[in-house]
Amino acid sequence: MFGGAEGxxxxxxxxxxxxxxxxxxxxxxxxxxxxxxRTAGAAxxxxxxxxxxxxxxxxxxxxxPYFFRHYDPLVDRYFIFDDGxxxxxxxxxxxHPRVTLRSFKSENDSFVESARLFYxxxxxxxxxxxxxxxxxxxxxHLHHPEGSTYFRRCRRKGYTILPAKGYEMVSDQFxxxxxxxxxxxxxxxxxxxxxxxxxxxPDAITHIGYGPGRHTSAPQGRVVTPERAxxxxxxxxxxxxxxxxxxxxxxxxxxxxxxxxxRRGWHYFQDAETIASNHRNMLASASPVRGL
Numbered sequence: 580m581f582g583g584a585e586g587x588x589x590x591x592x593x594x595x596x597x598x599x600x601x602x603x604x605x606x607x608x609x610x611x612x613x614x615x616x617r618t619a620g621a622a623x624x625x626x627x628x629x630x631x632x633x634x635x636x637x638x639x640x641x642x643x644p645y646f647f648r649h650y651d652p653l654v655d656r657y658f659i660f661d662d663g664x665x666x667x668x669x670x671x672x673x674x675h676p677r678v679t680l681r682s683f684k685s686e687n688d689s690f691v692e693s694a695r696l697f698y699x700x701x702x703x704x705x706x707x708x709x710x711x712x713x714x715x716x717x718x719x720h721l722h723h724p725e726g727s728t729y730f731r732r733c734r735r736k737g738y739t740i741l742p743a744k745g746y747e748m749v750s751d752q753f754x755x756x757x758x759x760x761x762x763x764x765x766x767x768x769x770x771x772x773x774x775x776x777x778x779x780x781p782d783a784i785t786h787i788g789y790g791p792g793r794h795t796s797a798p799q800g801r802v803v804t805p806e807r808a809x810x811x812x813x814x815x816x817x818x819x820x821x822x823x824x825x826x827x828x829x830x831x832x833x834x835x836x837x838x839x840x841x842r843r844g845w846h847y848f849q850d851a852e853t854i855a856s857n858h859r860n861m862l863a864s865a866s867p868v869r870g871l
Contacts, residue, residue, distance in 0.1 A: 628710045628711065628727065628730055628731045628734050629655050629656075629708070629709045629710050629711070630653055630654050630655055630656075630709060630710065630711040630712070630713065630727075630730065631654070631655065631656045631657075631658060631702070631705040631708070631709040631711070631712050631713070631781075632650060632653075632654045632656075632657050632658070632712070632713040632714075632715065633657075633658045633659075633660075633697075633698070633701045633702055633712065633713070633714050634657075634658075634659055634660070634714070634715055634716060634717060635659075635660050635661075635662060635683055635694060635697065635716070635717075636659050636660065636661045636662065636664060636668055636672065636717060637661070637662040637663065637664055637668075637833075638664050638665065638666040638668060638829070639664070639666075639668050639717045640664075640666045640667040640668045640670075640671060641753075642717050642718055642815070643668060643671050643672070643717065644671070644757070645754075645759065645760050645815070646717050646718075646720070647675060648757070648758075648759050649720045649722075649759045649760065649761070650713075650720075651677075652726055652727060653713075653721075653726065653727050653730070654677065654713070655677065655709070656677055656679065656709075657675070657677055657678045657679065658679050658681065658701065658704070659672055659678055659679070659680055659681070660681045660682065660683035660697065660701070661680060661681070661682060661683060662682075662683045662684070662685075663684075683697065685835060687837065688835050688836045688837035688838075689835055689837035689838050689841070689843075690833070690834070690835050690838055691791050691792065691837075691838050691841075691843050691844075692791070692837065694792075695789055695790065695791050695792075695793070698714045698787075698789050698793055699787060699788070699789045701714075702714060702781055702787070703781065705781045706781045706782055707781075707782060708781075709781055710730075710734050710780065711730055711734070711778055711779070711780060711781075712778070712779060712780075712781045713777055713778045714777050714778075714787075714793065715777050715812075718814060718815045718816050719777070719812055719813070719814055719815075720759075720760060720761060720812070720813045720815060721743055721777055721778060721810055721811070721812055721813075722761050722810070722811045722812075722813050722870075722871070723809060723810050723811070724870055729809070729810075730778075733805070734780075736805075737803055738780075738803050738804060738805055739779060739780040739783035739784060739800070739801055739802060739803045739804075740776055740778070740779040740780070740783075740784060740798055740802055740803070740804050741776075741777075741778040741779065741804070741805065741808075741809075741810050742774065742775075742776055742804060742805075742808040742810065743774065743775055743776070743777055743778070743808060743810035743811060743812040744769070744774055744808045744810070744811055744812065745769075745770045745771065745772065745773020745774045745775065745811075745812045745814060746767040746768065746769055746770055746773065746811060746812065746813055746814065746868055747767055747768045747770045747773065747814050747816065747817060747861070748760070748764050748766070748767040748813050748814060748815050748816075748817065748818075748868070749764075749766055749767055749768065749817045749858075749861045749862055749865040750764045750766070750817070750818050750819060751819060751862060752818070752819040752821075752822075753818045753819045753821075753822045754818060760813070760815050761813060761871050762871075764815065764818070765867050765868055765871040766862075766865040766866060766867055766868065767813065767865055767866075767868045768861060768864055768865050768866075770814070772794060773794075773812055773814055774808070774812070775793050775794065775796070775812055776793075776796045776798060777793070777810075777812060778810065779798065783800050783801040783802075783803070784798050784799070784800040784801070784802065785799050785800035786798065786799040786800065791843070811868070811870065813868070813871075817858060817861055819858075820851075820854055820855040820858035820859075823854050823858060824851045824854045824855070827846065827847045827848075827849065827854065828847075830844065830847050831844070831847040831848060834847065
């Protein structure tokens, strides 16, 4: 899982606002957003197709406003499992009226395996309660230009699982403002390794069979998919080289022994120069993502 976190870099590293601030300046826009969420009821936004979303969270205070701004028009209920955040994420999560907040803790010496087991099973709570479940990370935004209309239409057509095409989204600096990221960070690189099955009907699918990172899956049950993947999975990880450098350092410190032994998360150990060089190459290779 990868997303925003409170900065620990030295003087001049202003790409991640400090404690008490939200992206775009201060907490005022986050408060305006929470007021709007409380005012607009879920049913009035989406109609009758009920959607639940499951994800893990750790120190995502700067990404959470973008996450909710993206998913609020789609999701009726969030089930967010926090892994010990200390940066203000919990305050935002507790204030959101559609969030059911729970705790997450790795059950063994591998976060990757614990997360796999979580995503493989947590959604079963929505059986008989939701038309769709979404299983994503905070920095993974499922996008279709028609929004919730697309999911309602897929439900009417009898589709039970919706594959998504993955894109690594890239920007030269961490974004500012209160618009969804798909409207501000529109350049990316097609990434087949990010093609994932993140949205499905919990009453039709009996087992999703995720591999590590949800990069593979083996769904069982009544599996009916569109002929072509029309959802996009926009991965907002590469939001400026300084941001990536700092986040890698934070995640490196949290790596468990089992993941280190398997060389999972090896990229977290890259130095700042390597990260900056890779980021420049990605910016040069990125192009506008069609449909954004």
